[in-house]
Structures are given as C-alpha cells and as structure tokens.
Amino acid sequence: MKTDLTIHTELAEKILTGFIRTELHRVGITKAVLGLSGGIDSALSLYLSARSLGPENVLAVRMPYKTSAPDTLADAQTMIDDLGVQSLTVEITDMVDPLIQRFEDMDKIRAGNIMARMRMIVLYDQSAAFKGLVVGTSNKTEILLGYSTIFGDSAAALQPIGDLYKTQVRQLSRALGVPDSVTAKAPSADLWQGQTDEGDLGFTYADVDQLLYLLVDQRYRPEDLVAEGYDPQFVEEVVQRIRRNHFKRVMPPIAKLSQRTVGYDFLYLRDWGT
Template structure:
C-alpha cells in the first residue's frame, strides 16, 4: 500500500532530525533561490527544526524577482532568514580571473566564459552557506531532486556540494505535489524552473528536454527517442558529478 504525501513528509522530517543527531550538529541551513525545490526544502527543514533552521538568500547579479520570490518563501514558512549580497564579490573575483588569464594568454575563442561565470556564482553561494553553517554548527541541506541528479543538472561543488539531500528521491512532479500540499506560494509554483544563471535562462531550455520526460524515463515509461537520447547523453556526461573524486589504486 502506497504512503500518503503526509506520511512521506513526516518520514522526511524525521529523517532530517536523525541526520542532525547523527552528525552532532544543531540544525539545518538551506539557500533559498526563489525556485520550487529550495522552497520545498525550506518548508521541510522548518518543520524539522522550528527554532534551528535558517534560510539564506544570496543575490548574485540576479533577477530582482528571484529575491522577491525567495522572501515570499521565507515569510510563507516563517523560517528565520538572512540575505548576503554577492554581486560585488563575484565581479571582483571573476574580473581578476579573466585578467590573469588574458595576461598569461590563456583566453581564446574556445573558452566558455558564460558557463565559468555561472558556475562561479553557484560556488560562491555554496561557500557562503557553508561559512554560515560552520559558524552555527548546522548541516547544509541540498535542494536537488531525482531528475536533476540523474541528468547532472547541478554545479559540482556548487549546489551539488552539500551535506544531505532530502528530496533526492522525488521526481520533479512530486516536488510540485509536495509543495502544493505544504502551501508553497503559488507564484513560486507557477514560475518556470530556472537556476538563475543568466537572463532568460531556464532549466528545460538548457537541458533540451522537459522534466516530464525525465520523470517518465525514471519511472520506466516509454518516451520519444529524441528525448531519451538527450537524457542518456546528459546522464553519461555528468557521471563524474555523482562520484567522489577519483584516486589511483594503491601500487
């Protein structure tokens, strides 16, 4: 007999508490982006630790709508939250890196500066969250769902660099189901999934397929060959993200 959403949420909340107890930490922290995945996680950790959970909002050359949605999430679940503006830090570091590469003649037309820029934002955000988490002795909670983990749609050592992943086994459609059930703001539920990496960027546009297609594949359903090939290519290309760093055998 399948469990109800409430039962699954209760089990997840209990699991979060167990992880904190096992790690001898005091609570949980999550970066709130304004997207549905981080919104759901914020609602879950607030339930698990009403007095020891924290949301961190991290604008980094972001669309102002992202910040407003993140604030609505924080206020909706009544989680304590802080905001750290990273735009200036990002500009200084990225400009310094570019100038250093130019000076050493390492830049050419083959360099993917847009991806480098986007990944730096994700890693700066996670470094900031860990700085806060370490200060409080909290665990850092990740927001990746099953579809993102399968396709590698996360930044290595950015949003992928976390302590625990409470929604890692949820399909994207289940993320929406749980979010509606818990009362996540409708504006967040309605927005197109986006990592906010650059203006106009959306997850599905970047992946070249849809979350529905990924969910169907993970459920063992038949999907169009074109989508299957895209998803399989994404999965294979991102295998390194799902493993610990390789090391040579003992000789």
C-alpha cells in the same frame, strides 16, 4: 506502461522530516542552513527543514547576484515570513565579479558555475557560524541529468529531496503550502537573465521525468521505450546525459596502491558510531 509519479505527500513528509531530524541530531546538531533562491527546490527543502527542526533552528540564506530576478527574491522573503525561519541576505556580486572580469574569454556557463560555487562558500561559512549543517536542495531529475555545478549547488551534508523527481517536488511543495507564485513559475537556475531549466535542457520536466522513471526506476531498456513510441533521439540524449554526468554523483576515485583503500575495502556508512 505505468508512469504515474503521484506520491502520498503525508508519507513523504513523514519520512523526509524524520530523515533531516535524525541525521542531524545523531551527530549532535540541531540546526540547518539552506540557500534559498526563491525557486521550488530550495523552497521545498526549507519547508521540510522548518517542519522537521522548528523554524528557529533553520537559517535561510538569500544570495542574489546583480542580475537575479527581483520577483524571485521577493518570493524568498514571502516564504521566510510565512515560516518564521531565520534569514540572512549575502549578495555575491562583489565576490564573484572580480573573478568573472579577470578573464576576457569568460562565458556564461563559467560565470554561472562561479556563482554556484561562491554560494557554496557562503553557505559553508554560515554552517560554521550558525552551527548548522547545510541541507541540499537537489532533486532526482537534476541529479540524474547532471544539471548542477559540481562542488557548487551539489555540495551539501544531506539531500532530503534527492529521490523525488521534479514533478513530485511540485506535488509535495503544493501539499506543504509553498506559495503558488513559487510552484507555478518556470524553473530556472537564474544564473543569467531569461534562463530557464527547460530551455537549457531542451525538453520539459513532465516528459523527462516519465522517461527517467521508466529507465531508472522501472529498468526499461532504451530500445523497449523506442518500441513503445518514445522519440529515439530524446531517449538517446537522456541516456547519454545520465552516463556523461555520473562523475558528479560519485566521490573522486582514489588510486589504489595498498591492501586497504578508502572507497574500495575500507567501507563504513557516514553514520558510523552514531
């Protein structure tokens, strides 16, 4: 079984910077807005956007909550300084705490979703103010596993790194000069203290990326992978996760009544007319 996920980083950079530039320019927009957490996904998206559009046309928005890790915030500043992009810090604590505190039965998942959606509101407001489109930071692993907040961090105008697995995000980030402190640290949504992606998911990115590549890209059947020695429970869990979270990957279905309905028989690309 071929499970080498190594990519040619110059080719990836060429395609992705061209994508960002073309898809913005064709609708008359020259600027981009990104949420910069200090993690690797937003770091890579920022480096690609800055190379694509020029740093002066990119606004990096830091949106810390009171529990956000300080070293991550410092990493974000290092990257802003390194690239020379425009930047803004909008702390979300005062915006989200009233809602979080409003309900006694609030749990950390709900609170995390509230934070992710508040960051979306801040970014879309800055999109209007800065006249730039929101560039998304979701990678293929999290899109497939549904490890995201719908209408929160998944909300964006473009998803440049959405077809790169997390291990490929790491490879491309290193090639583009993202600082070692960012590429080396344990990935975390940083929605509460001590949270890590791999802790939440229950498996490592290195393992799940190989499995996803075989299931999705190479179209292996789950039973074939079990026969090849993969843990049946791990395979089953990942297969179910992909299916259960599909609602996050599609537009909400419209109930069809007429002869022609958006999504079913009214079909145009977003680039229609541009």
